[in-house]
Amino acid sequence: MSKVPSTVPRRLGVPEVRARKGDTPIVVLTAYTAPIAKIVDQHADIILVGDSLGMVIYGMENTLGVTMDMMINHGKAVSSMTKNALIVVDMPFGSFEESKEVAFRNAVRLMAEGGANAVKIEGGRDVAPTIDFLTQRGIPVMAHVGLMPQRVQAMGGFRAQGKDEASANEILKDALAVQEAGAFSVVIEGVMEPVGRKITEELDIPTIGIGASAACDGQVLVIDDILGIFDEFKPKFVKRYANLNKDINAAIEDFCSEVRSGAFPADEHLFGTKSTAKKDAS
Numbered sequence: 001m002s003k004v005p006s007t008v009p010r011r012l013g014v015p016e017v018r019a020r021k022g023d024t025p026i027v028v029l030t031a032y033t034a035p036i037a038k039i040v041d042q043h044a045d046i047i048l049v050g051d052s053l054g055m056v057i058y059g060m061e062n063t064l065g066v067t068m069d070m071m072i073n074h075g076k077a078v079s080s081m082t083k084n085a086l087i088v089v090d091m092p093f094g095s096f097e098e099s100k101e102v103a104f105r106n107a108v109r110l111m112a113e114g115g116a117n118a119v120k121i122e123g124g125r126d127v128a129p130t131i132d133f134l135t136q137r138g139i140p141v142m143a144h145v146g147l148m149p150q151r152v153q154a155m156g157g158f159r160a161q162g163k164d165e166a167s168a169n170e171i172l173k174d175a176l177a178v179q180e181a182g183a184f185s186v187v188i189e190g191v192m193e194p195v196g197r198k199i200t201e202e203l204d205i206p207t208i209g210i211g212a213s214a215a216c217d218g219q220v221l222v223i224d225d226i227l228g229i230f231d232e233f234k235p236k237f238v239k240r241y242a243n244l245n246k247d248i249n250a251a252i253e254d255f256c257s258e259v260r261s262g263a264f265p266a267d268e269h270l271f272g273t274k275s276t277a278k279k280d281a282s
């Protein structure tokens with residue numbers, strides 16, 4: 001049997017991400033579709049198929065209506081067009097809270113059907129036993145503490161967390177608990193900067209910040225936010241690196257006006273016209 005040549009690129013693995021603690025920053029971006037994932041795959045270390053797709057792709061008000069089928073379908077699309085980045089797929093609201101067994105079955109579906117290399121679970125001490133159950137059974141878990149969008153109703157909106165010492169301590173305890181349970185990394189979302197910094201110092205696993213701290217071991221943002229496509233609102237922690245909304249608008253406006261004026265389609269876009277007859281035949 002021939003060995004796989006060492007030059008064949010392979011995906012970044014969970015142990016390699018784990019080993020990046022305190023090393024070069026880990027770059028994480030979301031992607032939900034195959035063509036965008038293919039581009040992100042050339043640059044980022046981790047692609048997160050986040051349940052933010054509920055808001056970004058499906059126009060939902062929050063992530064609560066996201067289903068397992070959505071996550072599996074988008075996970076499949078993303079994993080099929082990528083070969084370098086580690087693919088992490090979010091466990092949607094309602095897919096892991098009921099019991100460890102239900103969480104296990106759904107995590108297995110995300111890996112077996114959705115192409116996930118690892119799953120992400122929102123929660124702290126409350127989900128630690130579930131994280132322990134999954135990791136003991138070979139499912140790599142990225143945890144998610146601080147602002148947890150799946151708890152938006154309970155939290156009364158998307159608000160920064162850890163504003164006083166007591167709540168900052170609760171978030172630290174959550175982060176320590178998910179590490180203890182076996183998570184290979186943890187997303188820290190929407191917390192006061194010193195909280196993100198302190199958690200990063202205290203933990204042995206990499207922290208991935210989003211509105212957390214520049215001291216985190218990596219950073220994550222939503223792809224439609226950095227590209228300037230999603231313009232419903234802009235959280236403080238988002239930086240736009242492009243304004244594709246404007247470019248898409250301009251392209252669509254040009255197409256509509258050319259169809260209305262008769263400028264499109266031109267001969268070169270048609271078969272069997274005088275100017276293209278030669279090309280059509282070859």
Ligand code: KIV
Pocket residue numbers: 030048049050051052053090187189210220221222
């Ligand atoms: O769903 C998502 O995209 C996320 C990131 C914003 C961390 O959880």
